[in-house]
Amino acid sequence: MCQDVFVPTPQRSARRSDALSRERIVAAAIEILDADGEPDLTFRALTARLSTGAGAIYHHIANKNELLAAATDDVIAQLFSQIEKDADPAQTLRAISLGIFDAIDAHPWVGVQLSHDPFPAVLRIWKAIGEQLQALEVTGPAQSNAGSALVSYVLGAAAQHVAGPRTQRDTAAKREAYLETLAERLTLHDPDPLVGEIADQLREHDDRAQFLAGVDIFLTGIIAQTTRPTPTSS
Amino acid sequence: MCQDVFVPTPQRSARRSDALSRERIVAAAIEILDADGEPDLTFRALTARLSTGAGAIYHHIANKNELLAAATDDVIAQLFSQIEKDADPAQTLRAISLGIFDAIDAHPWVGVQLSHDPFPAVLRIWKAIGEQLQALEVTGPAQSNAGSALVSYVLGAAAQHVAGPRTQRDTAAKREAYLETLAERLTLHDPDPLVGEIADQLREHDDRAQFLAGVDIFLTGIIAQTTRPTPTSS
DNA sequence: ACCTGAACACCGTTCAAGT
DNA sequence: ACCTGAACACCGTTCAAGT
Numbered sequence: 001m002c003q004d005v006f007v008p009t010p011q012r013s014a015r016r017s018d019a020l021s022r023e024r025i026v027a028a029a030i031e032i033l034d035a036d037g038e039p040d041l042t043f044r045a046l047t048a049r050l051s052t053g054a055g056a057i058y059h060h061i062a063n064k065n066e067l068l069a070a071a072t073d074d075v076i077a078q079l080f081s082q083i084e085k086d087a088d089p090a091q092t093l094r095a096i097s098l099g100i101f102d103a104i105d106a107h108p109w110v111g112v113q114l115s116h117d118p119f120p121a122v123l124r125i126w127k128a129i130g131e132q133l134q135a136l137e138v139t140g141p142a143q144s145n146a147g148s149a150l151v152s153y154v155l156g157a158a159a160q161h162v163a164g165p166r167t168q169r170d171t172a173a174k175r176e177a178y179l180e181t182l183a184e185r186l187t188l189h190d191p192d193p194l195v196g197e198i199a200d201q202l203r204e205h206d207d208r209a210q211f212l213a214g215v216d217i218f219l220t221g222i223i224a225q226t227t228r229p230t231p232t233s234s
Numbered sequence: 235m236c237q238d239v240f241v242p243t244p245q246r247s248a249r250r251s252d253a254l255s256r257e258r259i260v261a262a263a264i265e266i267l268d269a270d271g272e273p274d275l276t277f278r279a280l281t282a283r284l285s286t287g288a289g290a291i292y293h294h295i296a297n298k299n300e301l302l303a304a305a306t307d308d309v310i311a312q313l314f315s316q317i318e319k320d321a322d323p324a325q326t327l328r329a330i331s332l333g334i335f336d337a338i339d340a341h342p343w344v345g346v347q348l349s350h351d352p353f354p355a356v357l358r359i360w361k362a363i364g365e366q367l368q369a370l371e372v373t374g375p376a377q378s379n380a381g382s383a384l385v386s387y388v389l390g391a392a393a394q395h396v397a398g399p400r401t402q403r404d405t406a407a408k409r410e411a412y413l414e415t416l417a418e419r420l421t422l423h424d425p426d427p428l429v430g431e432i433a434d435q436l437r438e439h440d441d442r443a444q445f446l447a448g449v450d451i452f453l454t455g456i457i458a459q460t461t462r463p464t465p466t467s468s
Numbered sequence: 469a470c471c472t473g474a475a476c477a478c479c480g481t482t483c484a485a486g487t
Numbered sequence: 488a489c490c491t492g493a494a495c496a497c498c499g500t501t502c503a504a505g506t
Contacts, residue, residue: 020470043499053472055501064499115349115393119416120423122394127428149391149448153383156390159349160356160382182353189354194361214383221455254490277480287491289482298480472505479498486491 020052022060022070029071030107037167038068038109065117072113076121079103080128089135090219096128097154097215101161101208108162115159125151138226146222153218161207254286256294256304263305264341271401272302272343299351306347310355313337314362323369324453330362331388331449335395335442342396349393359385372460380456384449391448395441 028049032041043064047054061067079099086092104111114122129150133143183199262283266275277298281288295301313333320326338345348356363384367377417433 042497044497047473053474054499055473056471058500059470112350115390116346116397118394118397119419123420123424123429127426130428130431145444145447146451148394148444149387149451152391152394152448153387154390156349156388156393157383157386159390159393160352160386163350163352185353186357190357192361194364195357197364210379210382213379214386217380217383217452217455217459219455220458221451221453224454224458225451276478278478281492287493288480289492290490292481293489470506472503474502474504476501477499480496482495483493484491485493487489 020050020056020060025050025057025060026067026070026074029067030074033071033109034107034167038112041068041109068109068113069117069120072110073121073124075103075107075110076100076114076124080124083128089132090223092135093129093132093150093219094212094215096125096132097150098208098212100125100154101158101211104158104162105208108167111155111159111162114155118155122151122155125154133222136222136226138222142226146218150215150218150222153214157211157214161211254284254290254294259284259291259294260301260304260308263301264308267305267343268341268401272346275302275343302343302347303351303354306344307355307358309337309341309344310334310348310358314358317362323366324457326369327363327366327384327453328446328449330359330366331384332442332446334359334388335392335445338392338396339442342401345389345393345396348389352389356385356389359388367456370456370460372456376460384452384456387448387452391445395445 025046028046029041032045032049036045041064043054043057046057050056057067061070083092083095083099086095104114110121126147130143130147133139133146138146186195186199259280262280263275266279266283270279275298277288277291280291284291291301295304317326317329317333320329338348344355360381364377364381367373367380372380420429420433
């Protein structure tokens, strides 16, 4: 269809100074999502915060899915503008992974969204990780496999980290209680000693440190496979 | 419109032979989820299929979250009853990972649920993977790290695999078109040659093979770390 | 062009009333 | 004890009407 022009019209009737825009809508959505979680992001809450009518939003955003995707992309874009690249590609990959983990820790709804509907934010992640893998001289199908695996791991681990709690406040304050409850329910329902061990690990472990240990397992595997592509090669 | 009566009940006190039960409710929910996807699992659709009233469900299931968790646990439990253990723990870990991937491929809503609300199904996965890691003589904190990482990878990869399509029919028939559309949008919005490469990979790659390649990166990393715990050790 | 807000077609859950 | 189904308190989205 045609391009809609979008002439900013400086003089005109001036209207309200804080006119609605996609940016303002996304910013307001992020505030609600961070404060109250995804279920509380309703068009009614959004219109109340923006002092507008329900339908006005739809002049800038197609629907709620697009709003969530835009809010997620905003957080991820912001994150990548802050990542500092190291001379060592493996170290940069650790920084990228940890940056994503911390962003999802701070905005749990981002983790849910990236697993549910990855476009367009996950593209940024693919690009950044692919670049570093090339620097590691992992190329061709090996790069595709390694990149896909690392992206899946990072998103999967972050999603597990924020599973249960729905807001950042919840994550910090309630995750311990959540894990404790979970641990109790496990041991209650299952006398298996292995379950007891898992429950203890739940109580004690540090998600962030464990996440980084997983990244290192990946990097070790990628580097080992590059050095020695197949187990049968000499 | 008022009488409704329509009481077939032949002899009364026998009640209906197919009385409601948690099992029948969960089975009906799985049928709807597989056929139409999570958004179409409504209590109205469920009561219609079970020929009952809306409130009757609540005598057996606390709410929709519990219903989704129960349906997911049902699928995962079913899966583990079919896994064949190999003498080689690494091979069994591949079989478990692939079994979970295929189960989520067949029931995409399971992937969403496991990322969103892991209990109790993810416990089964932890147990099965932890057992095989012990057989690999990965113990202590290393086992905890390795198990957590593999679970995160498997769930993350499966979630990415089913992202977009919402039913198994969609996955098979529409994923190719989805990836093609995605590839086109990528190249349209971004002239970066790296994006072009990613788009080509999207079009060509085999999710299942790539998933297995990622599992092997993991196993390689875990085994390499066990053999040589820290990079600085001789 | 952009905004308004009532209206529409839903949804999960509750609860008085039945058996 | 278990079931019924109307009612309640929402929700995302639409659309005639305004400026």
